[in-house]
Amino acid sequence: xxxxxxxxxxxECGAEYRKWQGQCNSCREWNTLSEVRLASxxxxxxxxxxxxxxxxxxxxxxxxxDLGSVDLSEVPRLSSTFEEFDRVLGxxxxxxxxxxxxxxxxxxxxxxxxxxxCKLAQQRRVLYVTGEESLSQVAMRAQRLQxxxxxxxxxxxxxxxxxxxxxxxxxxxxxxxxSIQTMHLEDISSAPGGVAQVRESAAALTxxxxxxxxxxxxxxxxxxxxxxxxxxxxxxxxxxxxxLEGGADSRFRTLRGQKNRFxxxxxxxxxxxxxxGLKEVKNPSAIFLSRSEELASGSLVMVVWExxxxxxxxxxxxxDDSALGNPRRVAVxxxxxxxxxxxxxxxxxxxxxxxxxxxxxxVVGGVKVLETSADLAVLLAVVSSxxxxxxxxxxVVFGEVGLSGEIRPVPSGQERITEAAKHGFQxxxxxxxxxPKRPPAGMEVIAVDKLSDALEAL
Numbered sequence: 001x002x003x004x005x006x007x008x009x010x011x012e013c014g015a016e017y018r019k020w021q022g023q024c025n026s027c028r029e030w031n032t033l034s035e036v037r038l039a040s041x042x043x044x045x046x047x048x049x050x051x052x053x054x055x056x057x058x059x060x061x062x063x064x065x066d067l068g069s070v071d072l073s074e075v076p077r078l079s080s081t082f083e084e085f086d087r088v089l090g091x092x093x094x095x096x097x098x099x100x101x102x103x104x105x106x107x108x109x110x111x112x113x114x115x116x117x118c119k120l121a122q123q124r125r126v127l128y129v130t131g132e133e134s135l136s137q138v139a140m141r142a143q144r145l146q147x148x149x150x151x152x153x154x155x156x157x158x159x160x161x162x163x164x165x166x167x168x169x170x171x172x173x174x175x176x177x178x179s180i181q182t183m184h185l186e187d188i189s190s191a192p193g194g195v196a197q198v199r200e201s202a203a204a205l206t207x208x209x210x211x212x213x214x215x216x217x218x219x220x221x222x223x224x225x226x227x228x229x230x231x232x233x234x235x236x237x238x239x240x241x242x243x244l245e246g247g248a249d250s251r252f253r254t255l256r257g258q259k260n261r262f263x264x265x266x267x268x269x270x271x272x273x274x275x276x277g278l279k280e281v282k283n284p285s286a287i288f289l290s291r292s293e294e295l296a297s298g299s300l301v302m303v304v305w306e307x308x309x310x311x312x313x314x315x316x317x318x319x320d321d322s323a324l325g326n327p328r329r330v331a332v333x334x335x336x337x338x339x340x341x342x343x344x345x346x347x348x349x350x351x352x353x354x355x356x357x358x359x360x361x362x363v364v365g366g367v368k369v370l371e372t373s374a375d376l377a378v379l380l381a382v383v384s385s386x387x388x389x390x391x392x393x394x395x396v397v398f399g400e401v402g403l404s405g406e407i408r409p410v411p412s413g414q415e416r417i418t419e420a421a422k423h424g425f426q427x428x429x430x431x432x433x434x435x436p437k438r439p440p441a442g443m444e445v446i447a448v449d450k451l452s453d454a455l456e457a458l
């Protein structure tokens with residue numbers, strides 16, 4: 001009998017080792033190596049049976065093609081029945097692709113896919129495989145959400161071999177797996193959810209999707225720090241990795257792409273969790289601009305760019321005298337390190353000292369701002385709170401702040417100003433490089449070069 005071979009794989013970076021060791025040499029993390037059983041070689045497939053030049057054997061019928069001769073016809077896409085979902089996917093579901101949807105417990109992953117599957121099943125062949133819930137639980141949820149259940153094929157199974165056999169018989173166009181952490185292969189002895197089971201199960205399902213031109217939708221769990229659970233190699237196998245974010249205290253959910261081979265990765269979809277399930281929000285700026293009627297210091301609206309559209313969100317700053325030797329710097333929705341850098345720029349080039357103040361910053365609505373166009377709005381909100389002077393309600397701001405105090409232009413400046421004008425804003429402070437030749441009707445655009453110019457413009 002051939003002895004089964006095994007290797008030790010790092011769950012963080014996917015590096016493989018022949019023996020177990022405490023620390024991974026690639027990512028320097030501790031206690032992240034897990035044993036994975038390797039597939040044994042087929043009998044007669046070794047070097048003795050190899051043929052051809054240099055002892056290598058293979059399918060010699062395959063031909064090498066020139067890149068210029070590859071067909072560039074448009075890849076057909078299937079609509080998910082949600083415009084926000086299609087936006088994040090890059091235009092819809094691509095046949096033969098594998099999409100991984102992750103998120104915290106209760107974020108709405110199963111709800112979103114069940115809504116999508118029920119609507120698609122009215123026109124296409126859909127197979128929904130549940131490994132965490134019984135068929136009655138899924139049926140009760142579909143009834144509560146008032147979804148059309150006729151035509152949707154259901155299967156409660158965790159064995160990958162059985163799922164593939166059923167899929168071969170049913171020939172679905174869309175295959176939903178909920179979730180990948182509950183799937184297992186009979187040949188692997190580890191428990192479901194382990195490194196080996198998740199990696200090999202995802203590889204088998206993805207292989208079937210590629211060969212049968214089936215859309216594969218996988219549900220994935222996340223760890224306590226928000227990263228995808230399981231081996232890092234799982235993210236390399238799939239074509240698109242999406243993250244559904246949203247806390248239990250908020251009824252809004254944001255769908256953000258982390259990897260997408262068929263579209264941009266910086267797209268953002270917004271949903272509202274209602275009694276009838278997730279409902280897409282086609283004008284996200286309207287929900288993020290529900291401001292108080294009374295003017296308050298430290299509140300300002302900024303224009304950020306998410307994927308292919310501008311988004312107006314409110315940033316709030318609160319400064320208070322610190323009772324500690326080391327004042328606190330708390331940023332929710334923004335980068336903590338960038339906040340510290342901006343405060344240093346404000347002191348050096350704006351003449352305002354915040355070293356004895358606790359600084360709290362929050363982006364309203366739970367949006368995470370990842371671009372630098374929020375720099376100027378953050379500093380002006382901090383100045384407003386520091387001096388306890390409210391800013392005008394009709395003011396909107398965007399721009400990147402450099403270490404020398406200069407205001408740098410940002411991409412898509414004209415589109416940002418136009419979007420602000422549509423929502424009734426009458427004044428904008430923008431970088432000079434983004435100032436339009438003809439401002440929108442009814443809007444005053446103030447172009448600034450330095451941080452001192454922006455403070456004077458207030």
